[in-house]
Structures are given as C-alpha cells and as structure tokens.
Amino acid sequence: MNTHSPIISARQLQKHYGDYIAVDGIDFDISPGKCFGFLGPNGAGKTTTLRMILGLTPLSGGQLSVFDLPIPERSRDIRARIGTVPQADNLDPDFTLVENLRMYARYFGLKLNDELEKRIEKLLVFAALSERRDAKTDTLSGGMQRRLTIARALINDPDMVILDEPTTGLDPQARHVIWSRLNELRDEGKTLLLTTHYMEEAERLCDELVIMDHGKILDQGSPAELIKRHVEPEVIELRSCDTDTINTIRHKISDCRVEHLGTSLYCYTHDAGPQLEYLRNEQGLTFMHRPAGLEDVFLKLTGRELRD
Ligand SMILES: Nc1ncnc2c1ncn2[C@@H]1O[C@H](COP(=O)(O)OP(=O)(O)OP(=O)(O)O)[C@@H](O)[C@H]1O
Ligand SMILES: [Mg+2]
Structure with missing residues (x-):
C-alpha cells in the first residue's frame, strides 16, 4: 500500500x-x-x-x-x-x-x-x-x-x-x-x-x-478548522430566570449572532468587549464569557432541537 x-x-x-x-x-x-x-x-x-x-x-x-x-x-x-x-x-x-x-x-x-x-x-x-x-x-x-x-x-x-x-x-x-x-x-x-x-x-x-x-x-x-470556519471566536452565554429579561436583552444586544434557547441566550461575536461592558450593568442576569468550541460548531450545523 x-x-x-x-x-x-x-x-x-x-x-x-x-x-x-x-x-x-x-x-x-x-x-x-x-x-x-x-x-x-x-x-x-x-x-x-x-x-x-x-x-x-x-x-x-x-x-x-x-x-x-x-x-x-x-x-x-x-x-x-x-x-x-x-x-x-x-x-x-x-x-x-x-x-x-x-x-x-x-x-x-x-x-x-x-x-x-x-x-x-x-x-x-x-x-x-x-x-x-x-x-x-x-x-x-x-x-x-x-x-x-x-x-x-x-x-x-x-x-x-x-x-x-x-x-x-x-x-x-x-x-x-x-x-x-x-x-x-x-x-x-x-x-x-x-x-x-x-x-x-x-x-x-x-x-x-x-x-x-x-x-x-x-x-x-x-477541530480548529471547523471552529474557525463556522463560528465566531468568542461566546457570551446569558441566563435569567425571567423570560421577559431575556427577551429585552436579546433586542438590546448588537454585533452578535444570537441563538435563543428558553431562558438562555448564546451570543457569538468577534469581540465580546462592548457587550460585556453593557451586560455588567444589567440586573437579574448571569453570564459567562468563553472561547467558541467544537460544541458550538456541532450545534450550529445540527441544530438544538432534541433527537429522541
Ligand atoms: N438494522 C436496522 N434496521 C432498520 N433501521 C436501522 C437499523 N440499524 C440502524 N437503523 C437506523 O438507521 C439510523 C442510523 O443508525 P445508526 O445506529 O447508524 O446511528 P448512530 O449515528 O450510530 O446513532 P447513535 O448516536 O444513537 O449511536 C437510525 O435511524 C437507526 O434507527
Ligand atoms: Mg451509534
């Protein structure tokens, strides 16, 4: 061979x-x-x-x-x-x-x-x-x-x-x-x-x-190629127990590709700086800033709905 x-x-x-x-x-x-x-x-x-x-x-x-x-x-x-x-x-x-x-x-x-x-x-x-x-x-x-x-x-x-x-x-x-x-x-x-x-x-x-x-x-x-090809490098995950808060935030966030799932928002961006600045002053929210990974690619390509 x-x-x-x-x-x-x-x-x-x-x-x-x-x-x-x-x-x-x-x-x-x-x-x-x-x-x-x-x-x-x-x-x-x-x-x-x-x-x-x-x-x-x-x-x-x-x-x-x-x-x-x-x-x-x-x-x-x-x-x-x-x-x-x-x-x-x-x-x-x-x-x-x-x-x-x-x-x-x-x-x-x-x-x-x-x-x-x-x-x-x-x-x-x-x-x-x-x-x-x-x-x-x-x-x-x-x-x-x-x-x-x-x-x-x-x-x-x-x-x-x-x-x-x-x-x-x-x-x-x-x-x-x-x-x-x-x-x-x-x-x-x-x-x-x-x-x-x-x-x-x-x-x-x-x-x-x-x-x-x-x-x-x-x-x-x-893995690195797929991440680069499909998703923005930075992610902010936002959660609130209140649906109205999430809906309001969703409309205020700009320069992000946003995915909405129940009381969570996933914001994909090339520069999370301005969003983080804004979110620090918001009440009733928890959020996490992390690099994008293969899971984000997987979910983008295959969707978030359940398969069972
Ligand atoms: N012997 C079979 N007869 C009929 N359908 C089958 C048979 N084997 C698999 N399938 C169907 O083919 C599809 C693919 O099955 P497969 O087992 O390859 O999936 P998978 O990607 O390995 O999934 P999982 O992550 O659940 O293991 C499924 O819808 C399954 O129900
Ligand atoms: Mg299998």
Whole structure:
C-alpha cells in the first residue's frame, strides 16, 4: 500500500433499510496513523458507517475500500487487520478477564501459546487491569469493562482500531485514562477511527473529523478548522430566570449572532468587549464569557432541537 494513500476511502457510500436512508451517499478519505472522528446526533448514521467499514452490513450503494482492498470482496482480510470496540460492551460475563482475551484470540485464529500469554499480560498492564486478571468480567466497573474491551481489540495487533463511543457513560477519571491510552496507540502509529458525542473528546483526540446528520456529511476538517470556519471566536452565554429579561436583552444586544434557547441566550461575536461592558450593568442576569468550541460548531450545523 502506498503510504500516502488513504487507509479508508468511501465514495457515495449508501445504506438503506427498506425506504429509510441511514447513510446517504457520503465521501471521505482517512489518512493512516491519524485519529479520525465521526460526530453526529443520535441516528446520524455513525454506527452504520462503521459497520459497513467492518463488512458487517452490506453497502446499498457506492464504493468502499479499506487498506486499498475492496468491500465486500475482501472484508475478511480487512477485519483481520482491525480491532473493534463496539458501542455496547459485549464481554462474556461467565469468563474471567484472561479467559475473555484468550477466547477472542481464538476467534482471530491465534495460537494459544506462551507468546499469546505474554501478549495478554501486556494488554492487561496497558488496560491497568492486571490485578483483576482472574475476576469475572461482570464484577468490573463500567470504566474497567471499557478498558478491557479496548485491550481485547488489540489482541491481533491491528493496524487500525475502530471505537464506537469509547467513553459514553464513564466518569471523568475513566474517560481521561482511556484518552491517554488512545493517544499512546496513535503515537505507536495505529490509525484510530471513533465516534463520540463528547465534543471535548473529539477536540482532544481527533486530527480530523466529519460532522454527520441524517446520513449526510455536513462538513469535514480538523477541530480548529471547523471552529474557525463556522463560528465566531468568542461566546457570551446569558441566563435569567425571567423570560421577559431575556427577551429585552436579546433586542438590546448588537454585533452578535444570537441563538435563543428558553431562558438562555448564546451570543457569538468577534469581540465580546462592548457587550460585556453593557451586560455588567444589567440586573437579574448571569453570564459567562468563553472561547467558541467544537460544541458550538456541532450545534450550529445540527441544530438544538432534541433527537429522541
Ligand atoms: N438494522 C436496522 N434496521 C432498520 N433501521 C436501522 C437499523 N440499524 C440502524 N437503523 C437506523 O438507521 C439510523 C442510523 O443508525 P445508526 O445506529 O447508524 O446511528 P448512530 O449515528 O450510530 O446513532 P447513535 O448516536 O444513537 O449511536 C437510525 O435511524 C437507526 O434507527
Ligand atoms: Mg451509534
């Protein structure tokens, strides 16, 4: 494989379930050795896209190649070089940590020998789970289960690791440990592909990302590029328990792009100075001044209405 060619290339990729279009003709290229993110609200088509990359669900249209090999013809060979962390942990609760890793190794056709045992011990160290090696997996916390699932994905020393919401539902400590492990993997040269609902996670980990909604890609770039392209650099968030106060302020604020949500206003601007000066003298308001981030881009592109 040419080192400069993309490790995954998708052209007009589509997935239909009956009349429903889950992935609607998307194009993307993923470079080797990078961390690439798929961001999007619930139902955007992220997991479906990952499942097509893994050859677990057939394409309804378009072309997809991974490691320069076509899907579906070479799906088996492709899967052998990818580690997967599915959206929901699927560890076997009746087995210990070590047994879970051995079982997964067998699934990849790896021989159960000393070399594999050493690899398992190394992966347990990587996941900070050595002390629990002989415990059943249902005795582990959510963070431990997620770390074990990531360790399990590495059993075949894959070139690429695909992680579907690696830290959903975890506490900040557990999340930070996983971020540091994922950075280590990228530093080793592995390509990482992940979906997430946490914008901080995407900003910290992803070199490049796409924002998806309703099966389409809305935009693509590095987190910094996307922020620069779509939102003003400064944000003032205003709150009041009184709707009238918010409505009045909304009409008094100028030189801002304003988004109104209930009793909150989000004012996006290139220079918050004059607004802050004015707001300091207003009564019945709380406000916060902060730099714009990926969450602002995400909400601008995908909207603020609920998706459930
Ligand atoms: N097997 C299926 N049959 C019918 N519809 C499906 C199937 N799998 C997914 N869908 C639908 O396709 C759409 C995209 O689903 P997908 O799981 O890819 O979304 P997602 O972006 O991963 O969302 P989430 O953030 O909630 O995980 C959803 O509307 C979902 O209901
Ligand atoms: Mg999903």
